[in-house]
Amino acid sequence: MTGTAEISMIVAFGTDMGNAEDAAMTFAESVAPLGIQAEAIELNQVEVAELQSVTHFIAVVSTFGEGDFPDSATLFWEALESSTERLENLSFSVLALGDSSYEFFCNAGKLLDAKLEQLGATRIVDRVDVDGFYEQPAKAWTADVVKILTAERGATAPAEAVAAPAPGRERHEEFEAALVVNRLLTAAESDKEVRHYEVDLAGSGITYQAGDSLAVHATNDPALVALILTELGVGPDHLVPDHDEPLGVLLSERLEIRTPSRALQDVAGPAAYGEDVLDLIKRAGLKTEDVLDTLRPLGFRDYSIASSPLVHPERIHLTVASVRYPGAGRDHRGVASTFLADRADRIRVHLRPNHNFRLPAPDVPIIMIGPGTGIAPFRAFLQEREATAAAGRAWLFFGDRRRATDYLYGEELDGFLDSGALTRLDLAFSRDQDAKVYVQHRMSENAEELFSWLADGAYVYVCGDADRMAKDVDATLHEVVARGGGMDADAAHTYVNDLVKSHRYVRDVY
Template identity: 40%
Template sequence: MPDTGLSDAEHETIRVLGQNLSADRALWVSGYFAGIADLKRSGAGQAGRASGVPDMLSGSPDNAPATTKIKILYGSETGNAAALARDLLERFTGHGVTVEAMDLAAYKVRDLKKEERLLFIVSTHGEGDPAEPALPFFEFLAGPRAPSLEGLSYAVLALGDSTYEFFCEAGKRLDQRLAELGATRMRERCDCDVDYEADSLAWSDKLLDDLGSSASVPAIAMPGAAAPLSGAKHDKRNPFTASILENVCITGRGSSKKIQHIELDIEGSGLTYQPGDALGVLACNDPRLVEDVLTCLNWTGKEAVVEEGVDTRTFLSRKAEITALTPKFLSMWATLTGRDDLQVLLDKQDRKELARYMGSRHVIDVLLEGGADSVAPEEFTAGLRRLQPRLYSIASSCVLNPDEVHLCVSPVSYDMNGRRRLGVASTDLAVRRGVGENCEVYIQENTHFRLPEDPEAPIIMIGAGTGIAPYRAFMQEREALGLRGKAWLFFGERQFRTNFLYQTEWQAWLKDGTLSQIDLAFSRDQARKIYVQQRIKEKAAEIHRWIEDGAHIYVCGDATHMAEDVNDALLHVLSTEGRVSDEDARKRLTDLQVSGRYQRDVY
């Protein structure tokens, strides 16, 4: 160990702190101590601040007066809004702005009427819904208790996916509601697609100009000012190359779907994770699809994509989204080919009709419908989105498996327009890559899906299909740490014989007491289909007792059907067993969510 001038006790304190901090807090601490060091070197005296890490990230150039103060509030589900908030915090601080960044889930709505400047970064999910952790804030803002905000200046950075009808809808709703409450826009809303980096950067630069910031003021105390602590050096911009240790099918013979258990080696990466976190996987496109696109464009695959420094085959394989259609692609293709039908569709500005069109075709379908005789690589590639990482709930405990990450992946496969379609990452990872092969990964922290801080608190885990993954991590963690609080699993799949995922492990946990109860719903084992929400209603009285005893409820799986049906079943439990109105039951469930006792990881 290099001579740091620290005592053994101080080294141990820092080591323990580093192991237990989240990525956000580790970044804050690194910047905090960088600021202290700078102040001490400059002779500015003792840098005094209350000990402990606050609930928000903050940064300000302590050696010069800041021109402006602003607070960033973000609502994140997959981590993009949170990552962007950290980036903008660093950028704004470096331009002389005193800035704080805070998760909307932790924000106290009573403070809203006191704010002067707010920057909201919100993502959209499902049919125009905000990120799960931001739901209570949105519900408050839409309700009768929302205050007048005439003294507030605000800006909204909306994240979404342009392939869907309700693109950036949560951000649009927020922007409109803030204006209705009397707040004043600092800048018009920015709607960003999944490859949001360039658009958000350009917009934030303009916002900085609007704020009248000074670009000459250096940043001192800010997240990322010093080298990040354990687990932070690898992210989606700098992934770790992990090797596959195991890739085995865990569904039985005759199953109508295939699910793979995958184990990855992360030894030497410095990556750590907690139960509830996800693994980001940077996948490659299907080689056959890449060749089909090259053929349609009359390309050899060796043409240069100058700005990327790669050839067209590499670009289409590793860097571009070549499955889902986007308005950006259709606009580019209409311009290059003179296809009036596409231009008419775009000019209508009918999101529903456009989403219907894009949902029934992929890029290859549009290319096969007719194209230009000759297309320059730079023209075509400019219309493609960047290939984005896919997130998978981690199915292992870092305590039990410190050098491994386990996943539970179902390869996506379906027919469209007479052609077989394959999920990009699920197929690349679970089908095309075998033991000994590599893939690029990073840890995506999910602070909104965590085991209770109280190890004795009961937990109720509800999931279907691959939604069982984080609960395997929960159980491994509880087993490794010897936790014995009550735990109850509700699990649904198609058939007991072929689809009871990790069956022997669940039976072992039930036998040794790590798991207290298990209720199963196999929909196709009887004439009348049974789902987990029905099991919940059947056990309503007991579930209600668990909730009254402080149980934490978790839901993981399909957002479109299962999660909402489970939500309705829980409302039924609260209203019937609690003998309250439907409205009071909804309020109770919202209160559980705000307090962190009702957490959902849905997709």
């Protein structure tokens, strides 16, 4: 497409926590001066047939779990993957967001890019794979695409089209807040450590909604930093070429030393489950110059907010499991979870809005599935429904290991039952009987009633572990629909897909 050819465009995103959405919205703003009208939409809202009727397709997609598409893109990918319709008249570009510490780095973006090429579409620019912080690479990719589109528009392009892309929204503005509550939720004899935190928002200007997350900017464990310095044979004041700060500061505040990067594993060999940077340094006998440039920037950690602003406008509550486990003759600790538990009194935070994970109208029924720390956003939902005297029914599935030690917010949940904010509570404590019982078992036991709630328009929310729980719950939801609705597997699959597309089945999983 050259000269003054008209451009029609779809800009779409597949996002988990909003980064891909933000990058796509910024791109759409950046092509407006070219006279190209495009609104960033979820990939699930795009019909594959629409790609036949536009000239350009711009996709920003993150990768979820074990190389999967995020929920907001799964339906589109399902349709595109099976499509054989040729797309020779389509130009496209893919921005892939990911994390190289995971095995299937940017896999969703790679799959999408390859499939579009297979169907005959032409790349505007090569796919860009972003590792971690996305804003600068996304701006550079946007600028590259806009430059080529400007050339395509030729003489008809308005003068302002050659201007720099519109700046992205400031989503990562940090605030230093006081951590005013830090209390143990689990009983002392529990084999887990889950804590309740409260962050003071006074002076922050932060306003949040139930369903949002809070990003915590932690520093690394001083004990681990000291062990790494000892293993490298240098002190904390050791200066490294091309770095303005001494090594001790870099390892404490700037670099990820808990989760080995893919680049470090290329040098030292693959990391076993639970190994950190020190484990790899020791095993491979690495020196400072071997290690430093392989380490990724220290990223923030996301936690689902466990409070409603209607009840706690000046505070954000968090529910966090402290990660601690032995290995290689020493203790290993999570970065942010033990920073909060052991060392923090003031913390740097920023808000992470989650626009998809929101309560529906007050009279709409909701089904919440949140074992363990997955209870956090549902505590927020129930606070909000209680505060507004919402008429809609609410059903919570909660589980953990043992009721006596791990019934997180148990008294509060019982109180929500008493007030009517919670209509029904089904519990699954896996270690309280010989056969392990999980939330998906409770769902299956109540298939007919669950489906009747769905038939009445209920929204389904899932929060918690992505690797096991979310997959098991998803499989069980399909079974519930098939059994409760008298459908075969294909019809149940279509029914659940419709729930996803209409945002009546949403997940906040990690």
